[in-house]
Amino acid sequence: MHDHCTHSNLLAALQISATMDALPAWPKGKKLVHLDLKGAPPRIDYLHKVIALLTYLFLICMLNARGLSDMTVPSLQLIGLFSGLGADGILVEYEDMFPYEGELKVLQSTQHSPYSREEVLSIQEVAKSQGLEVIPLVQTFGHMEFVLKHKSLWGLREVGHCLGTLNPHREEGVRLVEEMLRQVVELHPGSTSLHIGADEVYLLGEGEESRSWLSTPGRTVQQLFLSHVTRVAKGVREAWPNLNMIMWDDMLRGMDHDTLKGSGLVGLVQLMLWDYNPTLDVKNTVYLLERYSGAGLSELWAASAFKGSTNVHTCVTSTQRHVDNHLQWLQVAAALPEGIHMLGIALTGWQRYDHLSVLCELLPLALPSLASSLQTLTHGQFSPEAQSRVTKTLGISSVEVEIMASSTTGDSVLFPGRRLAELVVELTAILQSEELRHFEDNILLALVEQRVAMVKKEMVRLYPASTAQEWVEQHVSPVVAPLQRVLEDTRASLLEMVPQNVSASMVGQ
Numbered sequence: 001m002h003d004h005c006t007h008s009n010l011l012a013a014l015q016i017s018a019t020m021d022a023l024p025a026w027p028k029g030k031k032l033v034h035l036d037l038k039g040a041p042p043r044i045d046y047l048h049k050v051i052a053l054l055t056y057l058f059l060i061c062m063l064n065a066r067g068l069s070d071m072t073v074p075s076l077q078l079i080g081l082f083s084g085l086g087a088d089g090i091l092v093e094y095e096d097m098f099p100y101e102g103e104l105k106v107l108q109s110t111q112h113s114p115y116s117r118e119e120v121l122s123i124q125e126v127a128k129s130q131g132l133e134v135i136p137l138v139q140t141f142g143h144m145e146f147v148l149k150h151k152s153l154w155g156l157r158e159v160g161h162c163l164g165t166l167n168p169h170r171e172e173g174v175r176l177v178e179e180m181l182r183q184v185v186e187l188h189p190g191s192t193s194l195h196i197g198a199d200e201v202y203l204l205g206e207g208e209e210s211r212s213w214l215s216t217p218g219r220t221v222q223q224l225f226l227s228h229v230t231r232v233a234k235g236v237r238e239a240w241p242n243l244n245m246i247m248w249d250d251m252l253r254g255m256d257h258d259t260l261k262g263s264g265l266v267g268l269v270q271l272m273l274w275d276y277n278p279t280l281d282v283k284n285t286v287y288l289l290e291r292y293s294g295a296g297l298s299e300l301w302a303a304s305a306f307k308g309s310t311n312v313h314t315c316v317t318s319t320q321r322h323v324d325n326h327l328q329w330l331q332v333a334a335a336l337p338e339g340i341h342m343l344g345i346a347l348t349g350w351q352r353y354d355h356l357s358v359l360c361e362l363l364p365l366a367l368p369s370l371a372s373s374l375q376t377l378t379h380g381q382f383s384p385e386a387q388s389r390v391t392k393t394l395g396i397s398s399v400e401v402e403i404m405a406s407s408t409t410g411d412s413v414l415f416p417g418r419r420l421a422e423l424v425v426e427l428t429a430i431l432q433s434e435e436l437r438h439f440e441d442n443i444l445l446a447l448v449e450q451r452v453a454m455v456k457k458e459m460v461r462l463y464p465a466s467t468a469q470e471w472v473e474q475h476v477s478p479v480v481a482p483l484q485r486v487l488e489d490t491r492a493s494l495l496e497m498v499p500q501n502v503s504a505s506m507v508g509q
Contacts, residue, residue, distance in 0.1 A: 023330040026377040030344030031058065031088045032135065033370065036308065038095035038146065039351035039359050040471075041112065044119045046462045048126045049416035050363065051090065055130035057371050058088045060389060061378040089133035091195060091346050092123070095355060096146045100183055106150050107180075112464035120187055128190060135193045135246070136184050140177045140232050141166055141225075142201035142251075145355035147176070158207040164354060165201050168228035169209040178235055185240060192244060194236065195272070198229050199248030222259055225251050230264035237268060246301060249273045253288060260295035270343060272301035276309035278324035282331045289332070293340045301343050304329050306373045307366035308350025312357055315428050315475055317366040319399045326376040347373055358474050364417025364462070365401050365424060372399045394418070401425060420458045427451040431479045445480065452476055 033054050035047075042050065096109040099117050108114045115123075124134045145163040147153060156173040158165040166173050185194060205214055205221040213219060233245055249271040252260060260266075271292055275285060289300055304325050307317045326347075333342065347370065350360055371394060375386035387399055394415040396404040401421055430436060430451060436444050452472060459468040 022380040022383065023327070023334050025380045026330065026345060027333055027342055029342050030133075031061070031374065031377065032091045032344060032346040033089075033306075034091040034093065034137075034303075034346050034348040034350075036093050036349055036351040037097040038093060038355050040362055040463050040467045041097045041109075041115070042363065042462055043464070044115065044122065046416060047123060050367075051123070051126050051130060051132065053367065053416060054088075054090065055132060056393070057374050058132070060393065061374050088131070089135055090127055091135045091137055091348075093137040094120075094184070095139075098184060099187075100180070102179075104176075104179060104183065106152065107147055111466045117187060124188065124190060133193070134188060134191055135195055136188050136191060137195035137197060138181055138184050139197035140181070141168070141198045141228055142204075143197060143199065143354055147180075149355070158210065159203045162203045162206075163356065165203055166228075167207055167209060168204075168224060169207075169213065174228075174231065177232055181232075181236060182239070185236075185243070192242070193246060194240075194243050195246040196229075196232060196236070196269075197248060199250050199274070201225060201251055222255055226259075226263045226265070230268070233265065233268045245269045246272050248303075249288075249292070252292070257291065257295050260292065260297060263295075266296035269297075270299040270301060271297050272303050272346060274303035274348070275329075276303075276305035276325055276348065278321045278328065280325060280328035280332070282328060282335060285332045286335045289336060289340055298341065299343055300340065302329055302332070302345040303348055304345060304373065305348045305350070306370040307363070308348070308352075308360035312353050312360070313474075314361055315365075316402050316425055317361045317369045319369040319372050319401065322369045323372050323376050323382045326373045327381070330377065330380060345377070359467075359471060362417075362420070362424065362459075362463075362471070364415075364421040367415060367417070367421075368394060368396065368399045368401050368404065417462055420455070420462060423451070423455045423458055427455055428475070431476065436479070448476070448480055 035050075094115070096107055097114045098107075099114050099120065100107045127134050143164050144166050148157050148163045148166065153176070154160070156167055156170055156176065157163065158167045166177070168174075181194070181196075185191070204210065205224060210221075210224060213224065214221065229247065229251075233247075236243060236245055245268065247265075247269050252263070252271065255263070273285065273288060273292075275281075292298075292300060304322075306322050308314075309325075310318060310321060329345065336342070349363065349366060349370070351363075352358065352360060368390060371390045372382060372386070375390055376382045379386045390399050391397060395418070396415070398404045402425055404422075404425075427448070430444070430448055436448070456468045456472065459471065
Protein backbone atom coordinates (compact mmCIF):
# COMPACT_ATOMS: atom_id res chain seq x y z
CA MET A 1 0.00 0.00 0.00
CA HIS A 2 0.98 3.66 -0.37
CA ASP A 3 3.41 4.72 2.33
CA HIS A 4 2.13 8.09 3.51
CA CYS A 5 4.65 10.50 4.99
CA THR A 6 3.75 12.78 7.84
CA HIS A 7 2.67 16.30 6.97
CA SER A 8 5.88 17.76 8.37
CA ASN A 9 8.01 15.37 6.31
CA LEU A 10 6.17 16.32 3.14
CA LEU A 11 6.63 20.00 3.78
CA ALA A 12 10.30 19.52 4.69
CA ALA A 13 10.94 17.64 1.45
CA LEU A 14 9.31 20.40 -0.58
CA GLN A 15 11.41 23.01 1.20
CA ILE A 16 14.58 21.08 0.31
CA SER A 17 13.59 21.08 -3.37
CA ALA A 18 12.82 24.79 -3.16
CA THR A 19 16.29 25.64 -1.84
CA MET A 20 18.25 23.58 -4.39
CA ASP A 21 20.32 25.50 -6.91
CA ALA A 22 18.46 26.06 -10.14
CA LEU A 23 19.40 24.03 -13.19
CA PRO A 24 18.84 25.26 -16.74
CA ALA A 25 15.20 24.98 -17.77
CA TRP A 26 14.24 22.04 -19.96
CA PRO A 27 15.69 22.54 -23.47
CA LYS A 28 13.49 23.63 -26.31
CA GLY A 29 11.16 20.92 -27.53
CA LYS A 30 7.71 19.60 -26.90
CA LYS A 31 6.29 18.74 -23.51
CA LEU A 32 3.77 15.95 -23.97
CA VAL A 33 1.34 14.83 -21.29
CA HIS A 34 0.51 11.14 -21.45
CA LEU A 35 -3.11 10.11 -20.94
CA ASP A 36 -3.37 6.39 -20.20
CA LEU A 37 -6.92 5.27 -20.96
CA LYS A 38 -6.52 1.53 -20.34
CA GLY A 39 -8.02 2.01 -16.89
CA ALA A 40 -10.43 4.55 -15.41
CA PRO A 41 -11.19 6.21 -18.77
CA PRO A 42 -12.59 9.68 -18.01
CA ARG A 43 -16.00 10.66 -19.28
CA ILE A 44 -15.57 12.76 -22.40
CA ASP A 45 -16.72 16.05 -20.84
CA TYR A 46 -14.24 15.62 -18.00
CA LEU A 47 -11.49 14.80 -20.49
CA HIS A 48 -12.22 18.05 -22.30
CA LYS A 49 -11.82 19.94 -19.00
CA VAL A 50 -8.48 18.23 -18.37
CA ILE A 51 -7.27 19.21 -21.84
CA ALA A 52 -8.22 22.80 -21.09
CA LEU A 53 -6.25 22.61 -17.84
CA LEU A 54 -3.22 21.27 -19.70
CA THR A 55 -3.36 24.25 -22.02
CA TYR A 56 -3.54 26.59 -19.05
CA LEU A 57 -0.53 24.91 -17.43
CA PHE A 58 1.44 25.00 -20.67
CA LEU A 59 0.60 28.70 -21.06
CA ILE A 60 1.90 29.48 -17.58
CA CYS A 61 5.12 27.62 -18.39
CA MET A 62 5.54 29.57 -21.61
CA LEU A 63 4.92 32.90 -19.88
CA ASN A 64 7.49 31.97 -17.23
CA ALA A 65 10.02 31.02 -19.89
CA ARG A 66 9.59 34.44 -21.48
CA GLY A 67 10.20 36.28 -18.22
CA LEU A 68 6.51 37.05 -17.73
CA SER A 69 6.06 35.09 -14.51
CA ASP A 70 4.54 38.08 -12.71
CA MET A 71 2.01 38.69 -15.43
CA THR A 72 -1.61 38.01 -14.57
CA VAL A 73 -2.64 34.85 -16.36
CA PRO A 74 -5.71 35.39 -18.51
CA SER A 75 -8.96 33.57 -17.98
CA LEU A 76 -9.44 30.09 -19.37
CA GLN A 77 -11.69 31.37 -22.14
CA LEU A 78 -8.88 33.56 -23.52
CA ILE A 79 -6.18 30.96 -23.57
CA GLY A 80 -6.83 30.06 -27.19
CA LEU A 81 -5.41 33.48 -28.09
CA PHE A 82 -2.03 32.35 -26.78
CA SER A 83 -1.74 29.09 -28.69
CA GLY A 84 0.88 30.64 -30.92
CA LEU A 85 3.28 30.95 -27.99
CA GLY A 86 4.40 27.34 -28.32
CA ALA A 87 3.49 23.85 -29.50
CA ASP A 88 2.87 21.06 -26.99
CA GLY A 89 0.75 17.97 -27.08
CA ILE A 90 -0.95 14.96 -25.58
CA LEU A 91 0.24 11.38 -25.91
CA VAL A 92 -2.95 9.30 -25.84
CA GLU A 93 -2.87 5.57 -25.13
CA TYR A 94 -6.35 4.29 -25.95
CA GLU A 95 -6.00 0.50 -25.74
CA ASP A 96 -9.55 -0.93 -25.58
CA MET A 97 -11.17 2.52 -25.40
CA PHE A 98 -10.57 3.07 -29.12
CA PRO A 99 -13.62 2.39 -31.34
CA TYR A 100 -12.07 -0.38 -33.42
CA GLU A 101 -14.29 -1.58 -36.25
CA GLY A 102 -14.80 -4.68 -38.38
CA GLU A 103 -12.85 -7.74 -37.27
CA LEU A 104 -11.11 -5.62 -34.62
CA LYS A 105 -14.34 -4.72 -32.86
CA VAL A 106 -13.60 -7.56 -30.45
CA LEU A 107 -10.82 -5.36 -29.01
CA GLN A 108 -13.32 -2.82 -27.68
CA SER A 109 -13.89 -2.68 -23.94
CA THR A 110 -16.89 -4.55 -22.58
CA GLN A 111 -16.51 -3.18 -19.02
CA HIS A 112 -17.60 0.25 -20.22
CA SER A 113 -18.39 1.75 -23.58
CA PRO A 114 -15.33 2.77 -25.61
CA TYR A 115 -15.13 6.29 -26.93
CA SER A 116 -17.11 6.76 -30.11
CA ARG A 117 -15.49 7.95 -33.32
CA GLU A 118 -17.12 11.33 -32.72
CA GLU A 119 -15.65 11.51 -29.22
CA VAL A 120 -12.15 10.62 -30.42
CA LEU A 121 -12.42 13.40 -33.00
CA SER A 122 -13.76 15.79 -30.36
CA ILE A 123 -10.69 15.17 -28.19
CA GLN A 124 -8.55 16.24 -31.12
CA GLU A 125 -10.72 19.25 -31.90
CA VAL A 126 -10.59 20.51 -28.30
CA ALA A 127 -6.83 19.94 -28.21
CA LYS A 128 -6.34 21.67 -31.57
CA SER A 129 -8.38 24.67 -30.44
CA GLN A 130 -5.98 25.01 -27.51
CA GLY A 131 -2.85 24.58 -29.62
CA LEU A 132 -2.13 21.00 -28.55
CA GLU A 133 -1.32 18.12 -30.90
CA VAL A 134 -2.67 14.65 -30.14
CA ILE A 135 -0.18 11.81 -30.64
CA PRO A 136 -1.76 8.35 -30.47
CA LEU A 137 0.15 5.46 -28.88
CA VAL A 138 -0.52 1.94 -30.17
CA GLN A 139 1.31 -1.06 -28.73
CA THR A 140 2.66 -3.25 -31.54
CA PHE A 141 4.75 -5.97 -29.83
CA GLY A 142 4.72 -6.06 -26.02
CA HIS A 143 1.91 -5.03 -23.65
CA MET A 144 -0.72 -6.36 -26.02
CA GLU A 145 -2.77 -7.91 -23.22
CA PHE A 146 -5.93 -6.14 -24.32
CA VAL A 147 -5.58 -7.86 -27.70
CA LEU A 148 -4.21 -11.29 -26.85
CA LYS A 149 -6.60 -11.91 -23.94
CA HIS A 150 -9.36 -12.69 -26.45
CA LYS A 151 -9.81 -16.41 -27.11
CA SER A 152 -9.96 -15.91 -30.88
CA LEU A 153 -6.44 -14.41 -30.72
CA TRP A 154 -4.75 -16.78 -28.26
CA GLY A 155 -2.83 -18.37 -31.11
CA LEU A 156 -0.95 -15.10 -31.71
CA ARG A 157 0.81 -15.15 -28.32
CA GLU A 158 4.55 -15.71 -28.19
CA VAL A 159 4.03 -17.99 -25.17
CA GLY A 160 0.66 -19.39 -24.18
CA HIS A 161 0.73 -18.19 -20.58
CA CYS A 162 1.98 -14.66 -21.42
CA LEU A 163 -0.81 -12.41 -22.64
CA GLY A 164 1.39 -9.43 -23.42
CA THR A 165 3.83 -10.49 -26.14
CA LEU A 166 2.90 -11.01 -29.79
CA ASN A 167 4.37 -13.94 -31.72
CA PRO A 168 6.52 -12.14 -34.35
CA HIS A 169 6.49 -15.12 -36.73
CA ARG A 170 2.77 -15.18 -37.51
CA GLU A 171 1.70 -13.21 -40.56
CA GLU A 172 -1.81 -12.82 -39.14
CA GLY A 173 -0.25 -11.14 -36.10
CA VAL A 174 1.56 -8.61 -38.27
CA ARG A 175 -1.61 -7.97 -40.26
CA LEU A 176 -3.51 -7.45 -37.00
CA VAL A 177 -1.00 -4.81 -35.88
CA GLU A 178 -1.10 -3.11 -39.28
CA GLU A 179 -4.90 -2.93 -39.19
CA MET A 180 -4.86 -1.51 -35.64
CA LEU A 181 -2.43 1.17 -36.77
CA ARG A 182 -4.45 1.94 -39.89
CA GLN A 183 -7.67 2.50 -37.98
CA VAL A 184 -6.02 4.66 -35.33
CA VAL A 185 -3.99 6.79 -37.77
CA GLU A 186 -6.96 7.38 -40.05
CA LEU A 187 -9.02 8.63 -37.11
CA HIS A 188 -6.22 11.10 -36.26
CA PRO A 189 -5.95 13.03 -39.53
CA GLY A 190 -4.19 15.99 -37.92
CA SER A 191 -1.50 14.06 -36.08
CA THR A 192 2.07 14.32 -37.33
CA SER A 193 3.49 11.64 -35.02
CA LEU A 194 2.63 8.11 -33.92
CA HIS A 195 4.01 6.16 -30.96
CA ILE A 196 4.36 2.42 -31.69
CA GLY A 197 5.19 1.32 -28.14
CA ALA A 198 7.44 -1.79 -28.24
CA ASP A 199 8.51 -1.73 -24.59
CA GLU A 200 8.84 -4.66 -22.19
CA VAL A 201 8.46 -7.45 -24.74
CA TYR A 202 8.54 -10.15 -22.09
CA LEU A 203 9.50 -13.76 -22.87
CA LEU A 204 10.45 -12.97 -26.44
CA GLY A 205 12.34 -15.95 -27.81
CA GLU A 206 10.62 -18.42 -25.48
CA GLY A 207 7.94 -19.51 -27.94
CA GLU A 208 8.30 -22.69 -29.96
CA GLU A 209 8.60 -20.87 -33.30
CA SER A 210 11.10 -18.42 -31.84
CA ARG A 211 13.25 -21.21 -30.40
CA SER A 212 13.28 -22.83 -33.81
CA TRP A 213 14.25 -19.53 -35.45
CA LEU A 214 16.99 -18.94 -32.85
CA SER A 215 18.45 -22.40 -33.39
CA THR A 216 20.16 -21.11 -36.54
CA PRO A 217 23.71 -20.08 -35.57
CA GLY A 218 24.22 -16.33 -35.29
CA ARG A 219 20.63 -15.42 -34.62
CA THR A 220 19.78 -13.59 -31.38
CA VAL A 221 16.74 -12.39 -29.46
CA GLN A 222 17.87 -8.84 -30.21
CA GLN A 223 17.69 -9.56 -33.93
CA LEU A 224 14.28 -11.15 -33.46
CA PHE A 225 13.04 -8.00 -31.73
CA LEU A 226 14.50 -5.72 -34.37
CA SER A 227 13.12 -7.73 -37.28
CA HIS A 228 9.54 -7.26 -36.07
CA VAL A 229 9.86 -3.62 -35.03
CA THR A 230 11.57 -2.57 -38.25
CA ARG A 231 8.95 -4.38 -40.29
CA VAL A 232 6.16 -2.54 -38.47
CA ALA A 233 7.97 0.80 -38.71
CA LYS A 234 8.72 0.38 -42.41
CA GLY A 235 5.08 -0.47 -43.02
CA VAL A 236 4.04 2.76 -41.30
CA ARG A 237 6.58 4.78 -43.28
CA GLU A 238 5.35 3.28 -46.55
CA ALA A 239 1.70 3.98 -45.71
CA TRP A 240 2.25 7.44 -44.21
CA PRO A 241 5.61 8.83 -45.40
CA ASN A 242 5.33 12.08 -43.43
CA LEU A 243 4.36 10.53 -40.10
CA ASN A 244 7.04 10.64 -37.39
CA MET A 245 7.38 7.42 -35.39
CA ILE A 246 8.29 7.24 -31.71
CA MET A 247 9.07 4.05 -29.78
CA TRP A 248 10.17 3.17 -26.26
CA ASP A 249 13.89 2.49 -25.88
CA ASP A 250 14.19 -0.18 -23.18
CA MET A 251 14.51 -3.19 -25.48
CA LEU A 252 17.51 -1.52 -27.14
CA ARG A 253 19.45 -0.69 -23.97
CA GLY A 254 21.51 -3.87 -24.00
CA MET A 255 22.47 -3.63 -27.68
CA ASP A 256 26.02 -2.70 -28.67
CA HIS A 257 26.99 0.08 -31.08
CA ASP A 258 27.12 -2.09 -34.19
CA THR A 259 23.76 -3.71 -33.47
CA LEU A 260 22.11 -0.33 -32.94
CA LYS A 261 23.72 1.14 -36.05
CA GLY A 262 22.66 -1.81 -38.18
CA SER A 263 19.25 -2.17 -36.57
CA GLY A 264 17.34 -0.73 -39.50
CA LEU A 265 15.79 1.83 -37.17
CA VAL A 266 18.22 4.68 -37.93
CA GLY A 267 16.33 7.47 -39.66
CA LEU A 268 13.10 5.55 -39.17
CA VAL A 269 12.11 6.03 -35.52
CA GLN A 270 12.61 8.46 -32.66
CA LEU A 271 13.59 6.77 -29.39
CA MET A 272 11.88 7.73 -26.15
CA LEU A 273 14.05 6.87 -23.14
CA TRP A 274 11.91 6.39 -20.05
CA ASP A 275 12.91 6.51 -16.40
CA TYR A 276 10.43 7.39 -13.66
CA ASN A 277 12.70 6.98 -10.65
CA PRO A 278 13.14 9.95 -8.27
CA THR A 279 16.77 8.86 -7.95
CA LEU A 280 17.30 8.37 -11.69
CA ASP A 281 20.93 7.53 -12.49
CA VAL A 282 22.00 10.70 -14.32
CA LYS A 283 25.39 9.42 -15.47
CA ASN A 284 24.01 6.18 -16.92
CA THR A 285 21.12 7.98 -18.62
CA VAL A 286 23.47 10.45 -20.30
CA TYR A 287 25.62 7.50 -21.39
CA LEU A 288 22.59 5.77 -22.96
CA LEU A 289 21.58 8.89 -24.86
CA GLU A 290 25.15 9.31 -26.11
CA ARG A 291 25.21 5.67 -27.28
CA TYR A 292 21.95 6.03 -29.17
CA SER A 293 23.03 9.28 -30.80
CA GLY A 294 26.47 7.88 -31.66
CA ALA A 295 24.83 4.94 -33.44
CA GLY A 296 22.77 7.27 -35.63
CA LEU A 297 19.57 7.23 -33.54
CA SER A 298 19.87 10.95 -33.04
CA GLU A 299 16.21 11.93 -32.66
CA LEU A 300 15.58 11.40 -28.96
CA TRP A 301 12.89 11.96 -26.36
CA ALA A 302 12.82 11.67 -22.60
CA ALA A 303 9.93 10.24 -20.60
CA SER A 304 9.31 11.12 -16.96
CA ALA A 305 6.25 10.45 -14.80
CA PHE A 306 3.74 12.55 -12.91
CA LYS A 307 1.75 9.57 -11.62
CA GLY A 308 1.36 5.80 -11.81
CA SER A 309 5.01 4.86 -11.24
CA THR A 310 5.31 4.62 -7.45
CA ASN A 311 3.62 1.34 -6.63
CA VAL A 312 0.93 -0.74 -8.25
CA HIS A 313 -1.37 -0.11 -5.27
CA THR A 314 -0.69 3.61 -4.83
CA CYS A 315 -3.87 5.58 -4.28
CA VAL A 316 -2.67 9.10 -3.42
CA THR A 317 0.00 10.72 -5.61
CA SER A 318 3.18 12.07 -4.02
CA THR A 319 4.06 15.33 -5.75
CA GLN A 320 7.54 15.37 -4.22
CA ARG A 321 8.46 11.99 -5.68
CA HIS A 322 7.58 13.13 -9.18
CA VAL A 323 9.18 16.56 -8.80
CA ASP A 324 12.37 14.73 -7.84
CA ASN A 325 12.14 12.64 -11.01
CA HIS A 326 11.94 15.81 -13.10
CA LEU A 327 14.83 17.39 -11.23
CA GLN A 328 16.91 14.35 -12.20
CA TRP A 329 15.88 14.72 -15.83
CA LEU A 330 16.94 18.37 -15.69
CA GLN A 331 20.37 17.19 -14.54
CA VAL A 332 20.48 14.81 -17.51
CA ALA A 333 19.61 17.60 -19.93
CA ALA A 334 22.23 19.89 -18.40
CA ALA A 335 24.92 17.19 -18.70
CA LEU A 336 24.27 16.26 -22.34
CA PRO A 337 26.98 17.10 -24.90
CA GLU A 338 26.09 19.88 -27.29
CA GLY A 339 25.57 17.56 -30.26
CA ILE A 340 22.70 15.60 -28.70
CA HIS A 341 19.31 17.06 -29.56
CA MET A 342 16.30 16.25 -27.43
CA LEU A 343 12.99 16.57 -29.25
CA GLY A 344 11.10 16.89 -25.98
CA ILE A 345 9.83 15.09 -22.92
CA ALA A 346 6.68 13.07 -22.26
CA LEU A 347 5.28 13.33 -18.74
CA THR A 348 3.67 9.92 -18.36
CA GLY A 349 0.63 9.29 -16.18
CA TRP A 350 0.08 5.55 -15.95
CA GLN A 351 -3.36 4.30 -14.96
CA ARG A 352 -2.37 0.63 -14.83
CA TYR A 353 1.01 -1.09 -14.98
CA ASP A 354 -0.55 -3.23 -17.68
CA HIS A 355 -4.03 -4.03 -18.96
CA LEU A 356 -4.60 -6.80 -16.39
CA SER A 357 -3.19 -4.92 -13.40
CA VAL A 358 -5.08 -2.89 -10.80
CA LEU A 359 -5.76 0.83 -10.98
CA CYS A 360 -3.05 3.33 -10.11
CA GLU A 361 -3.89 6.80 -8.80
CA LEU A 362 -6.84 8.46 -10.48
CA LEU A 363 -6.06 11.52 -12.59
CA PRO A 364 -7.61 14.17 -10.26
CA LEU A 365 -5.25 13.13 -7.46
CA ALA A 366 -2.27 13.71 -9.74
CA LEU A 367 -3.08 17.13 -11.20
CA PRO A 368 -1.03 18.99 -8.53
CA SER A 369 1.88 16.66 -9.35
CA LEU A 370 1.47 17.34 -13.07
CA ALA A 371 1.36 21.10 -12.57
CA SER A 372 4.37 20.95 -10.23
CA SER A 373 6.35 18.80 -12.66
CA LEU A 374 5.72 21.21 -15.53
CA GLN A 375 6.76 24.15 -13.37
CA THR A 376 9.91 22.31 -12.31
CA LEU A 377 10.91 21.82 -15.94
CA THR A 378 10.22 25.48 -16.67
CA HIS A 379 12.07 26.97 -13.68
CA GLY A 380 14.93 24.48 -13.48
CA GLN A 381 13.94 23.88 -9.86
CA PHE A 382 10.79 23.68 -7.78
CA SER A 383 11.28 27.14 -6.38
CA PRO A 384 8.91 29.00 -4.02
CA GLU A 385 7.78 30.93 -7.09
CA ALA A 386 6.96 27.67 -8.92
CA GLN A 387 5.10 26.30 -5.90
CA SER A 388 3.15 29.51 -5.56
CA ARG A 389 2.18 29.40 -9.22
CA VAL A 390 0.81 25.86 -8.81
CA THR A 391 -1.15 26.55 -5.63
CA LYS A 392 -2.56 29.79 -7.01
CA THR A 393 -3.58 28.19 -10.28
CA LEU A 394 -5.26 25.16 -8.71
CA GLY A 395 -6.74 27.00 -5.75
CA ILE A 396 -5.05 24.87 -3.07
CA SER A 397 -2.77 25.57 -0.12
CA SER A 398 -0.23 22.80 -0.76
CA VAL A 399 1.05 21.02 -3.86
CA GLU A 400 0.80 17.70 -1.99
CA VAL A 401 -2.72 16.45 -2.64
CA GLU A 402 -2.58 14.53 0.64
CA ILE A 403 -2.42 17.71 2.69
CA MET A 404 -3.90 20.30 0.35
CA ALA A 405 -6.67 22.47 1.68
CA SER A 406 -9.04 24.20 -0.65
CA SER A 407 -8.81 27.94 -0.94
CA THR A 408 -12.21 27.96 -2.62
CA THR A 409 -15.31 25.81 -2.38
CA GLY A 410 -16.45 23.17 -4.84
CA ASP A 411 -14.69 22.25 -8.06
CA SER A 412 -12.36 24.86 -9.49
CA VAL A 413 -12.49 25.47 -13.23
CA LEU A 414 -8.74 24.94 -13.22
CA PHE A 415 -8.74 21.87 -10.99
CA PRO A 416 -11.33 19.58 -12.55
CA GLY A 417 -12.06 16.69 -10.20
CA ARG A 418 -10.72 18.41 -7.10
CA ARG A 419 -13.71 17.36 -4.98
CA LEU A 420 -13.08 13.71 -5.85
CA ALA A 421 -9.41 14.10 -4.93
CA GLU A 422 -10.37 15.54 -1.53
CA LEU A 423 -12.83 12.73 -0.82
CA VAL A 424 -10.36 10.02 -1.81
CA VAL A 425 -7.69 11.53 0.46
CA GLU A 426 -10.14 11.66 3.38
CA LEU A 427 -11.32 8.09 2.85
CA THR A 428 -7.77 6.78 2.45
CA ALA A 429 -6.76 8.41 5.74
CA ILE A 430 -9.62 6.64 7.52
CA LEU A 431 -8.83 3.28 5.91
CA GLN A 432 -5.20 3.51 7.02
CA SER A 433 -5.94 4.81 10.52
CA GLU A 434 -5.03 2.85 13.63
CA GLU A 435 -8.50 3.55 14.99
CA LEU A 436 -10.11 1.55 12.20
CA ARG A 437 -7.68 -1.35 12.52
CA HIS A 438 -8.38 -1.60 16.25
CA PHE A 439 -12.06 -0.75 16.14
CA GLU A 440 -14.33 -1.79 19.00
CA ASP A 441 -17.72 -1.03 17.49
CA ASN A 442 -19.28 -0.35 14.12
CA ILE A 443 -19.25 3.44 14.34
CA LEU A 444 -16.09 3.75 12.24
CA LEU A 445 -17.38 1.21 9.75
CA ALA A 446 -20.53 3.26 9.37
CA LEU A 447 -18.33 6.31 8.75
CA VAL A 448 -16.40 4.40 6.08
CA GLU A 449 -19.63 3.35 4.36
CA GLN A 450 -20.77 6.96 4.36
CA ARG A 451 -17.49 8.16 2.86
CA VAL A 452 -17.48 5.37 0.26
CA ALA A 453 -20.94 6.43 -0.86
CA MET A 454 -19.71 10.02 -1.25
CA VAL A 455 -16.65 8.91 -3.21
CA LYS A 456 -18.71 6.73 -5.55
CA LYS A 457 -21.24 9.49 -6.14
CA GLU A 458 -18.49 11.93 -7.09
CA MET A 459 -16.52 9.35 -9.08
CA VAL A 460 -19.36 8.44 -11.40
CA ARG A 461 -19.56 12.10 -12.42
CA LEU A 462 -16.10 11.76 -13.94
CA TYR A 463 -15.75 8.04 -14.70
CA PRO A 464 -17.88 5.05 -15.69
CA ALA A 465 -19.72 3.25 -12.87
CA SER A 466 -17.49 0.22 -13.47
CA THR A 467 -14.44 2.31 -12.55
CA ALA A 468 -16.03 3.37 -9.27
CA GLN A 469 -16.88 -0.24 -8.47
CA GLU A 470 -13.37 -1.44 -9.31
CA TRP A 471 -11.79 1.29 -7.22
CA VAL A 472 -13.89 0.37 -4.17
CA GLU A 473 -13.12 -3.34 -4.60
CA GLN A 474 -9.41 -2.55 -4.83
CA HIS A 475 -8.97 0.01 -2.07
CA VAL A 476 -11.89 -0.37 0.34
CA SER A 477 -13.06 -3.98 0.34
CA PRO A 478 -9.70 -5.54 1.38
CA VAL A 479 -9.72 -3.36 4.51
CA VAL A 480 -13.40 -3.32 5.38
CA ALA A 481 -14.48 -6.89 4.53
CA PRO A 482 -12.30 -8.57 7.22
CA LEU A 483 -13.51 -6.08 9.82
CA GLN A 484 -17.12 -6.70 8.86
CA ARG A 485 -16.54 -10.45 9.26
CA VAL A 486 -15.02 -9.89 12.71
CA LEU A 487 -18.02 -7.78 13.68
CA GLU A 488 -20.45 -10.41 12.42
CA ASP A 489 -18.57 -13.20 14.23
CA THR A 490 -18.59 -11.15 17.43
CA ARG A 491 -22.32 -10.62 17.21
CA ALA A 492 -22.87 -14.32 16.56
CA SER A 493 -20.73 -15.26 19.58
CA LEU A 494 -22.61 -12.85 21.81
CA LEU A 495 -25.90 -14.31 20.71
CA GLU A 496 -24.67 -17.80 21.60
CA MET A 497 -23.68 -16.65 25.07
CA VAL A 498 -27.09 -15.32 26.13
CA PRO A 499 -30.28 -17.30 26.86
CA GLN A 500 -32.47 -18.26 23.90
CA ASN A 501 -35.34 -15.93 24.82
CA VAL A 502 -33.00 -12.98 25.19
CA SER A 503 -31.32 -13.87 21.89
CA ALA A 504 -34.68 -13.80 20.15
CA SER A 505 -35.46 -10.38 21.54
CA MET A 506 -32.00 -9.10 20.47
CA VAL A 507 -32.53 -10.40 16.97
CA GLY A 508 -35.92 -8.72 16.88
CA GLN A 509 -34.27 -5.43 17.73
